Amino acid sequence: MVRHKFLLDEEQMPTRWYNVIPDLPSPPPPPLHPGTHEPIGPEALAPLFPMALIEQEVTAERYVDIPEAVLDVYRLWRPSPLYRAHGLEKALGTPARIYYKYEGVSPAGSHKPNTAVPQAYYNAQAGVRRLTTETGAGQWGTALAFASALFGLECEVWQVGASYDQKPYRRTMIETFGGTVHRSPSELTAAGRAVLGERADHPGSLGIAISEAVEVAAQDPDTRYALGSVLNHVLLHQTVIGEEALLQLELAGETPDVVIGCTGGGSNFAGLAFPLLREKLAGRMSPVIRAVEPASCPSLTQGVYAYDFGDTAGMTPLMKMHTLGHDFVPDPIHAGGLRYHGMAPLLSHVYELGLLEAIAVPQSECFAAGVQFARTEGIVPAPEPTHALAGCVREALACKDSGEEKVIVTALCGHGHLDLAAYDAYLSGRMVDEAVSPERFASALAGVPALG
């Protein structure tokens, strides 16, 4: 019998998140105050986040217990399945064995609820009434709206204008879960009004949407802000992915040789990779760990490792990370979740330590892998994880050439049911791989603040 799925019982679900920092040879550099350039303390984040999340942001503990109320929600879809990609392997003619951890079974259809649920829980515990956030592709806004509904919080989402106009069904899904969606830039904030004053039909950007959500949260003591990637506590919450995958690989009797994931802000990749990195650092396995980023927004492979702002407007603390410059505007590729100018500081630090490698792949190669995957495995992937799949296809074809029977493990972080316009563009030949000129990279990098 061909075995496709490796499932765990609800009782086998991890009950604690894993923090990779204590296992690293050195800690990541701290965030700095944008004015003084001094390391910021936890209290600087208090207007935006509840103290429980700030504590997780800076914790030195290796493990953090997952609250029972969060576990109870996780069990709606977790443990998520690990699949063996027999169909894809056969189509590629590879001796490699490919496993994918599938997070599309969650309510939002992606890995995002893994952190949206605890963020909503801790905010509700702290007496917060309302959460604000931004969303680009829409996965994060959907996840936070769902989590907010469960814990009785209001949820207001500023959606990047261009996405709001082009992907109306994402808005509807957020509203179905009870959230409110504003087109960004909006008249509701000073940041939005300033932008609209310059250009009434402004298409918006993630940076502007962040500014609007942060502004509203900072002004109302009953409101906090929630972020879907980049920060340490977000990466922490996502480690349930890798912890489950380790148990499932054991069920399958396999030891991974290569771990491949897509990287935008870095949370999905870290979620799978960090628990496996722990095993690697402990000498229990020795997988190559490889990030795949879009050629049009390649922060690891083309960026610099420097202190930079998390948002375009320069309102956040300075974080040391791989960045293309906070005013770099990526081409409008379909993988909206990968269009971020920087990489999570913790993941950037791990990259600097030489513990992971990275490649950049053009969009059309990713969609080719996505279509092949759909026709052989039955799941239409979101545009973001097609990057991971393109990386798997490259590795599997290399194994075909070399005859190596490598075990490849990847993260299929979401389905593409709300991204079919992108598949239509690909299938009808309208998708182009926009090349970024060296001058454009250089121009954006010049905007990275120089520290005295």
Add this chain to the structure above:
Amino acid sequence: MVRHKFLLDEEQMPTRWYNVIPDLPSPPPPPLHPGTHEPIGPEALAPLFPMALIEQEVTAERYVDIPEAVLDVYRLWRPSPLYRAHGLEKALGTPARIYYKYEGVSPAGSHKPNTAVPQAYYNAQAGVRRLTTETGAGQWGTALAFASALFGLECEVWQVGASYDQKPYRRTMIETFGGTVHRSPSELTAAGRAVLGERADHPGSLGIAISEAVEVAAQDPDTRYALGSVLNHVLLHQTVIGEEALLQLELAGETPDVVIGCTGGGSNFAGLAFPLLREKLAGRMSPVIRAVEPASCPSLTQGVYAYDFGDTAGMTPLMKMHTLGHDFVPDPIHAGGLRYHGMAPLLSHVYELGLLEAIAVPQSECFAAGVQFARTEGIVPAPEPTHALAGCVREALACKDSGEEKVIVTALCGHGHLDLAAYDAYLSGRMVDEAVSPERFASALAGVPALG
């Protein structure tokens, strides 16, 4: 610990389909030749279906073995999960315990691949090169395109024109799986050209799309036709749903008191209900079995039990079934999968035997239940199973009044990720419950052929 999911191992997946006919007190009436009004033999179906499926259509065996190649594909997503709806129960304040069997985990996002896969398999075994079919809401076309890709068949889908125009992403999903989509009515068939000759911008209908797909299949010896509901062999394939549910209810330690499903052509409902009906007929349990149909297309509660055509054009054999008349055109409700003028002949027969009951529910009540379900359980249901959910809510609220701790089991036959326009209509207050006048029912029923 709150237990949400009852999962089975791949080894526990049923290895045979269940045929309810031998367990019924009498067999269903046979289909008749439209000209002679004599019962038709298997050979009359040979131009459209391969012999293996025709044999299943007329078999008197209680069980039919599932081929190993079909089981191998089923294991991509089967066994599907059975969930306990703790969140919905709590929101309703009911002492009832609600379980839902979720088929949205399949590649097409619905129960349709359960029959698309064996239909593609048996056609491939018979040397068929191409399958044709119609699709309305799009779930069936998606499922058949996926199954065809796996078995190396071409798949051509005639999509009802109005759906083709309004739901472009369904077409893209079918194309992603490798299928070809034609807007119906098309210039490719005599049936299509005749309709277009009368009205160039004709919005199409399921009946016209069936005529086109059948015409193309009948004219090419390498092409066969595939139907997604109504026929005995389709209902047979869907019984994996109920067989798994029985094992999962045993895991949960429950005996069902009420079984509730939505009915369009009847395949999803029969898939859950027939194995439970077997247990009921054998005296091992005694659930009420209840079909929920849309108030705008209520074939069981408002139709007649009579011989009628399966398509609008009157090209098919006559089948004895509950029908609103083959030229009844339902209002354009959002549950496209429930807009069929008739009910599966086998399910109609079971209804006549008094073994199931039926209710009709207006659209807005269904969407209210769907939204409540999304916010409490995390899954956005397709419009079709919101009818089942509305039936569950009615039953659960009756339990709240009576204090009865009934066990309610329902079929959540698909997700609504490609139906968010319907949720937008509901949430924005644009959804209307169109009432069907008695005169309109009477007019359509007058078209049911009288048999001499």
